[in-house]
Amino acid sequence: xxxxxxxxxxxxxxxxxxxxxxxxxxxxxxxxxxxxxxxxxxxxxxxxxxxxxxxxxxxxxxxxxxxxxxxxxxxxxxxxxxxxxxxxxxxxxxxxxxxxxxxxxxxxxxxxxxxxxxxxxxxxxxxxxxxxxxxxxxxxxxxxxxxxxxxxxxxxxxxxxxxxxxxxxxxxxxxxxxxxxxxxxxxxxxxxxxxxxxxxxxxxxxxxxxxxxxxxxxxxxxxxxxxxxxxxxxxxxxxxxxxxxxxxxxxxxxxxxxxxxxxxxxxxxxxxxxxxxxxxxxx
Amino acid sequence: xxxxxxxxxxxxxxxxxxxxxxxxxxxxxxxxxxxxxxxxxxxxxxxxxxxxxxxxxxxxxxxxxxxxxxxxxxxxxxxxxxxxxxxxxxxxxxxxxxxxxxxxxxxxxxxxxxxxxxxxxxxxxxxxxxxxxxxxxxxxxxxxxxxxxxxxxxxxxxxxxxxxxxxxxxxxxxxxxxxxxxxxxxxxxxxxxxxxxxxxxxxxxxxxxxxxxxxxxxxxxxxxxxxxxxxxxxxxxxxxxxxxxxxxxxxxxxxxxxxxxxxxxxxxxxxxxxxxxxxxxxxxxxxxxxxxxxxxxxxxxxxxxxxxxxxxxxxxxxxxxxxxxxxxxxxxxxxxxxxxxxxxxxxxxxxxxxxxxxxxxxxxxxxxxxxxxxx
Ligand code: SF4
Ligand code: SF4
Numbered sequence: 001x002x003x004x005x006x007x008x009x010x011x012x013x014x015x016x017x018x019x020x021x022x023x024x025x026x027x028x029x030x031x032x033x034x035x036x037x038x039x040x041x042x043x044x045x046x047x048x049x050x051x052x053x054x055x056x057x058x059x060x061x062x063x064x065x066x067x068x069x070x071x072x073x074x075x076x077x078x079x080x081x082x083x084x085x086x087x088x089x090x091x092x093x094x095x096x097x098x099x100x101x102x103x104x105x106x107x108x109x110x111x112x113x114x115x116x117x118x119x120x121x122x123x124x125x126x127x128x129x130x131x132x133x134x135x136x137x138x139x140x141x142x143x144x145x146x147x148x149x150x151x152x153x154x155x156x157x158x159x160x161x162x163x164x165x166x167x168x169x170x171x172x173x174x175x176x177x178x179x180x181x182x183x184x185x186x187x188x189x190x191x192x193x194x195x196x197x198x199x200x201x202x203x204x205x206x207x208x209x210x211x212x213x214x215x216x217x218x219x220x221x222x223x224x225x226x227x228x229x230x231x232x233x234x235x236x237x238x239x240x241x242x243x244x245x246x247x248x249x250x251x252x253x254x255x256x257x258x259x260x261x262x263x264x265x266x267x268x269x270x271x272x273x274x275x276x277x278x279x280x281x282x283x
Numbered sequence: 284x285x286x287x288x289x290x291x292x293x294x295x296x297x298x299x300x301x302x303x304x305x306x307x308x309x310x311x312x313x314x315x316x317x318x319x320x321x322x323x324x325x326x327x328x329x330x331x332x333x334x335x336x337x338x339x340x341x342x343x344x345x346x347x348x349x350x351x352x353x354x355x356x357x358x359x360x361x362x363x364x365x366x367x368x369x370x371x372x373x374x375x376x377x378x379x380x381x382x383x384x385x386x387x388x389x390x391x392x393x394x395x396x397x398x399x400x401x402x403x404x405x406x407x408x409x410x411x412x413x414x415x416x417x418x419x420x421x422x423x424x425x426x427x428x429x430x431x432x433x434x435x436x437x438x439x440x441x442x443x444x445x446x447x448x449x450x451x452x453x454x455x456x457x458x459x460x461x462x463x464x465x466x467x468x469x470x471x472x473x474x475x476x477x478x479x480x481x482x483x484x485x486x487x488x489x490x491x492x493x494x495x496x497x498x499x500x501x502x503x504x505x506x507x508x509x510x511x512x513x514x515x516x517x518x519x520x521x522x523x524x525x526x527x528x529x530x531x532x533x534x535x536x537x538x539x540x541x542x543x544x545x546x547x548x549x550x551x552x553x554x555x556x557x558x559x560x561x562x563x564x565x566x567x568x569x570x571x572x573x574x575x576x577x578x579x580x581x582x583x584x585x586x587x588x589x590x591x592x593x594x595x596x597x598x599x600x601x602x603x604x605x606x607x608x609x610x611x612x613x614x615x616x617x618x619x620x621x622x623x624x625x626x627x628x629x630x631x632x633x634x635x636x637x638x639x640x641x642x643x644x645x646x647x648x649x650x651x652x653x654x655x656x657x658x
Contacts, residue, residue: 063449063474064388099488101340102397102473152339155488156398165334185335188490191467195491212450214470263395266472267449 022076023049027276028086028253030077036085037078038225040234045087048076049280053255055270060124061211065268069259073108079279084241086110088255091232096260097139098155104265106139107258110237112277114207116244116251123254123274125208134206134214135222135239139260142202142226150197194220202226203237211267245279253277284382287441290528291552291578292376297383298555299390299446308460309438309498310525310537310559311512312547314604316566316588317519320409320431322346324511324520328435331510332497337489340401343496344511346433350572351407354434355400358482362554363575365392369553371579380555381443381480391443395477423567430565433519435511436483436496437550437558438462444495447478460559461498469493480554506625507608518605524612525559534613536600536623537561544597546587548577563588599636607632 031048053073057065073090088108096106113121114131121130144150152159166181167173183189189196194204194216203224205217226235242251252274258264286295287302328344345354353359362381363369369378381392413427438455442462445453452468453475455461464475464484469492475484476493484495499509507513508522523537531542540547540561547561564573566585573581591598599616603623609631611623616636623632643654 059388061449062388062390063447066386066388099471099486099491100398101401101476101486101488102395103488104473150489151336152489159339161339163334164336165330182335185333185338186487186490187466187494188469188487188492191465193467193469193490193492195469195471196489214450266470266474268472 022046025049025051027051027250027278028053028075028077030079030084030277030279032081032247032279032281033078034080035078036080036083036238038085038223038236038238040087040089040225040227040236044078045076048078048087051075051077051275053272053275055255055257055272058124058256058267058269058271061267063267065262065264065270067262068270069262069264070257070270073255073257075255077277079241082241083238084245084279085236085238086253086255087234087236088257089229089232089234090257092259093231094261095139095228095233097143099140100155102263104258104260104263106233106260107137108233108235108237109134109136109256110239111254111256112239112242113252116242116249120252120274122210123252124271125211125214127210129209131207131209133217133239133242134208135224135237136204136206137202137224137226137235137237138204139202139226139233141199141204142224144197144199145202150199205239241279242277245277247279247281249279251277289380289441289555289557291549291557292380292555293374294376296380296441296555298441299382304440304527305455305457305460307458307524308440308526308559309503309522310460310541310561311435311520311522312537312540312561312563312604313433314519314547314563314601315430315432316563317517317604318346318431318433319517320346320348321516322405323514323516324433327510327514328496331499333494335487337487338485338494340398340404341485341487341494342404343483343485343494344433344435345404346431347405348408348410348429349432349568349576350412350429351410352432353406354404355396355482356403356406357400358396358480359551359576361394362392362480362551365394366553368575371553371574374579376553376555376578378553380553381478382441382446382555390447390474391478393443393447393477393480395473396482421567424569425567428565428568430568432562433511434481434483434550435509435560436462436498437481437556437560438496438498439559440557441555443478443480443554443556444475444484447474448472449474456500459498459500459503461500461503462495463497463500464493464495466490466492466494480551480556481558503610506610508610512605513608515605521604522610524610525561534615536603536611536614539596539600539614544587545580546584546597548580548584551576552578595636602634602636603632606634 028051057068076087078085111134126132171178203222205220208214222239224237256269256271284297285301287298333341384392411427452465471491512520525537531538549558599621613624619636621634
């Protein structure tokens, strides 16, 4: 009820022409401003219209998210003709950025079809033969990029560790032998799993052809930056402009948000269906 | 969900994937009666596999004192509660498995421990169910008791970890039934941690992936038993291969103990995973507790075990535990000697059922020293 009242009030303000906020659009419109800023606080964002994306629980494939969490995300987009930047903003009073046993981190993702085609792939992670590209931002990676160390003490300051074999006195610190030994105790690292790091960016590029098929893209070219607002997250993800996307051409975009405190990860997430994505010509 | 057969619960059940048994299934028998709770197995595993960053809290092998011990906290109680204890009718399980009781939207009934649940790995250590009063005399089963339960991943026939993973990052090797997390593919959703009722998958916060017991597969591939087996001080463990009950062969040590003698039982068969570590139940513990833990075969198993002194084959085979680093796929007894052989019958190990006894003089004149004889 209260929400409806707020929406009515907002629309009245908008109708009377005394609008203070940005224009709300019914599709995601990337404003061409000659810039695709990484900084969520960049003033260029003022020129971007805003889209209110309502989120739905992922309840199509098991395991599902049975209890809705984050209800909506505010999206703005800017493009410089080569890259496209999305700024996602949502309410989340508590930052969850430390991974751990039974502990999950906040995150968000932007998904677009790999190819612009008349019939879009399945919005749920694409489908066989119709891949989607996903750029995925995670709060724990952001914390690493912001300088948090990558040791158990950084997660549990009171942890006490007797000894790691790869830090034995007999091994020269940083030597190839020490690294090889450390790798033996970190098989994901030995396998080249990008979840291990190095986390130089908080964003990872992925591709998928259906639920459960998400795989790292050949390389990550997208960038990102997430900051805390007074009541949530504001995250910018900058990726390549989808090939062929230009004024008068439309493609689709979908968003997802993971709420760490609700133990959301992987398939347990809040998401949108496809939303039309357009580029607005530079004025 | 598919319908599969689970011999441990004597019926068909639902599982996420159709039945697909490996060519060979890794299995083990642990004789609880012999475990001294020394944790050498825990350390053998820790030093071999989990000394890395992010693995600090992980114990792929742990030993907990029952009834109060549990790692992570209350892992077994939570599951029993979820399944309402589970109801058996003779050898058939009438209750629901964790697959059948999965709520809407879930692949299995499960729960996920948080970091605090791992913080007390040896809680309840050596805690007895009650005080043994002065002057009390013990008879079997004991009026107060505790026992050590050594636990590793059960390399289940119907792994819940594998069924829970939405990415298919967990696989069961067709050649030996060992269940592994593909460390290249895992994305750390911790669904397997939630799904495994035995809580034998662990999340590594620094690699961002889930990790678990690998049954020392590099050793298994060489015909050797895993580290926690060969380092076991109590010699309670025997690794090998288990057949389906209708294919059981008496010359296979695991088949003999599990299927023929029925002296070794699965841990919480009612969960429905067909776990492949089998336990010889402790004879001093009241059977109601054990039945809940090892199913309806407990009384028979205890009887058989207690009768081992009159059963040269059984007592002979028990001598093979901890006798060699090699996996012994076949065995036979000849008089007072037990032979472990490979599949072709070539001898791998030979054990006398009775150690020869030498009695030495109380005083050694040659070295001018007093000697003690150990029984
Ligand atoms: S014990 Fe747990 S981790 Fe091991 S195979 Fe079974 S379900 Fe998976
Ligand atoms: S090493 Fe053997 S005797 Fe010692 S705790 Fe482990 S299983 Fe028990």
